[in-house]
Amino acid sequence: DTEVTQTPKHLVMGMTNKKSLKCEQHMGHRAMYWYKQKAKKPPELMFVYSYEKLSINESVPSRFSPECPNSSLLNLHLHALQPEDSALYLCASSQQEVGETQYFGPGTRLLVL
């Protein structure tokens, strides 16, 4: 089973709201990722967690705050977002961090008003 689940599927929020995106995998993978994908573009890496520790932050604005509570869960906390942050947010996981196949979830489509 190579399933990564994400909730919610859709999210609409105002610029003053605080919301969280959730990602879960039960494949025993030790690396988890957040990507942002704009329409008609490839996914862009935001964060990488390896063994529950943040290993890569691709200079993402602080209004995005990742959290890895345990090896199966990954959250992305959102606060004071801008309309240009509207996008599809994808979670992925891999067995280890180095050179391994990444499996993607279905994404959360976020609209910031």
Added chain:
Amino acid sequence: GENVEQHPSTLSVQEGDSAVIKCTYSDSASNYFPWYKQELGKGPQLIIDIRSNVGEKKDQRIAVTLNKTAKHFSLHITETQPEDSAVYFCAASPYSSASKIIFGSGTRLSIRP
């Protein structure tokens, strides 16, 4: 850093014909090359991958070839079917930062009935 170029950006083929998508990469040390298929409203799904010690890999109607000397790799889909319509992304994993996947810009494949 690694740069991946993908062509064509759109491709329309008659059902039953073959489709070929080509990618080039810049970092000669890259050693892992996955291909993802993304259907409308879904996350990217791994369809096939190849590592640098292999020149060709096949899985039913899908094949990938890798030419390390020329630094290019290609996806071949034979006997195309309507369900092959999607956006396809090639990617490369640079040796220097193997947790990252560098995506190509994507190819929108349409299968004409």
